[in-house]
Amino acid sequence: MELLRSFIPLPRIVFRALCLITALANAGGNLFLLLFYRPLFELLGVPMPADLYAFTAVSGFSFTVGVLAFLVFLEPEANKSLLIVGALGKAIYAFFTFYFYVFHGIHWFYLTFGVWDAVYSVIFTLFLIQLLSPDLTYLNSGDVFTGLARLPTNKALLLGFSLTDQGRKGLEHIAKGLRSKGYTADIRYVKPVESFFRFPMSLLDFVRMISRAFLRIPARIHPLGIPADHDYDLIIVESQTWMVGMTAPVEAIFQDPANAGIFAGRDAAALNVARGAWRRSQAMIVRWLQRRGGNVVGARAFTHVGWEPSRLFSLWFYLIFRKAGVPKILDGFVQKHYGISEEALAECVQFGEDLAMRKRLGVPARAAGVPQ
Numbered sequence: 001m002e003l004l005r006s007f008i009p010l011p012r013i014v015f016r017a018l019c020l021i022t023a024l025a026n027a028g029g030n031l032f033l034l035l036f037y038r039p040l041f042e043l044l045g046v047p048m049p050a051d052l053y054a055f056t057a058v059s060g061f062s063f064t065v066g067v068l069a070f071l072v073f074l075e076p077e078a079n080k081s082l083l084i085v086g087a088l089g090k091a092i093y094a095f096f097t098f099y100f101y102v103f104h105g106i107h108w109f110y111l112t113f114g115v116w117d118a119v120y121s122v123i124f125t126l127f128l129i130q131l132l133s134p135d136l137t138y139l140n141s142g143d144v145f146t147g148l149a150r151l152p153t154n155k156a157l158l159l160g161f162s163l164t165d166q167g168r169k170g171l172e173h174i175a176k177g178l179r180s181k182g183y184t185a186d187i188r189y190v191k192p193v194e195s196f197f198r199f200p201m202s203l204l205d206f207v208r209m210i211s212r213a214f215l216r217i218p219a220r221i222h223p224l225g226i227p228a229d230h231d232y233d234l235i236i237v238e239s240q241t242w243m244v245g246m247t248a249p250v251e252a253i254f255q256d257p258a259n260a261g262i263f264a265g266r267d268a269a270a271l272n273v274a275r276g277a278w279r280r281s282q283a284m285i286v287r288w289l290q291r292r293g294g295n296v297v298g299a300r301a302f303t304h305v306g307w308e309p310s311r312l313f314s315l316w317f318y319l320i321f322r323k324a325g326v327p328k329i330l331d332g333f334v335q336k337h338y339g340i341s342e343e344a345l346a347e348c349v350q351f352g353e354d355l356a357m358r359k360r361l362g363v364p365a366r367a368a369g370v371p372q
């Protein structure tokens with residue numbers, strides 16, 4: 001199952017186990033290194049440290065990061081901020097190790113620590129995102145949760161933005177599921193005022209989009225024109241991921257004061273499409289929906305088919321050539337299919353059906369296929 005696949009590496013227990021592993025490796029490993037670096041370096045052919053002070057100081061610092069990881073292992077929720085320090089510390093260590101390996105030819109032995117720390121800076125960041133948004137786990141669990149006890153109108157509004165059609169396909173399939181269970185589903189795509197949010201895109205468009213996403217500069221969109229007293233009982237918001245966050249045109253829906261009242265007291269759901277990194281952007285949508293008074297009953301995220309780094313390059317090639325499976329010279333590496341799978345689209349239909357059939361506080365459950 002597409003959704004489950006994107007979840008498999010992420011349960012809390014796995015993150016805790018990974019913290020324990022690096023705690024033992026950092027603390028135990030550095031203690032071992034400090035005590036036995038002479039015979040070990042002789043055995044591996046590593047030159048003796050030129051600066052013993054720097055060597056022991058780095059080892060001592062790395063030992064401390066092991067203690068930090070152990071504290072996170074013991075009480076993850078109470079030590080979230082330590083993960084920020086750990087992720088940053090490990091990223092900086094990895095950066096300098098790669099730099100000195102490439103430009104100053106340090107021994108490969110040190111590179112193994114750099115790779116380890118680079119991997120762990122990502123693991124710590126992912127664990128932090130999970131700890132900051134524990135509700136994402138149950139929202140994505142495959143269920144749809146209980147809705148609000150308002151008069152069911154069986155009308156849904158689907159809001160989104162899509163450059164390369166992945167979000168559009170997702171929304172259309174959710175709408176299909178909703179309609180099959182008696183809902184009316186209106187899809188509205190936001191229209192950015194700035195014209196460079198487009199596909200096909202020039203290199204300059206891409207640079208503008210990516211740099212603005214990196215700096216999180218808000219976008220302006222044309223008014224949606226939805227009054228606060230609309231009769232939709234369900235609103236679904238879709239966003240793709242840009243630079244590990246939700247996209248500016250979708251975020252503009254929430255930032256525009258004219259839309260501040262449209263989610264209040266309504267059931268709401270989130271859909272994310274991404275090459276691979278969906279958690280933060282989904283957390284952003286869910287938080288916005290909640291901040292605007294929506295009752296979030298479910299969330300789904302779908303990632304592109306393929307494996308890394310193939311799907312990253314396949315995305316870039318698709319943005320350049322506007323076609324999947326090219327350049328042909330990279331056959332076997334570049335994905336023949338761009339974007340989310342057919343299986344993911346079938347799950348979107350199911351999500352739409354489940355949303356339409358959701359339980360509501362104090363309202364009897366609807367019989368399948370019978371509009372109220």
Ligand SMILES: Cc1cc2nc3c(=O)[nH]c(=O)nc-3n(C[C@H](O)[C@H](O)[C@H](O)COP(=O)(O)O)c2cc1C
Binds near residue numbers: 165210242244278339
């Ligand atoms: C400017 C830009 C930045 C992107 N950044 C990320 C990213 O940080 N992480 C990720 O997983 N995908 C990233 N993607 C990939 C999109 O999230 C992915 O292609 C998505 O399916 C696009 O949805 P759409 O076709 O509805 O626009 C980026 C795409 C673009 C165009």
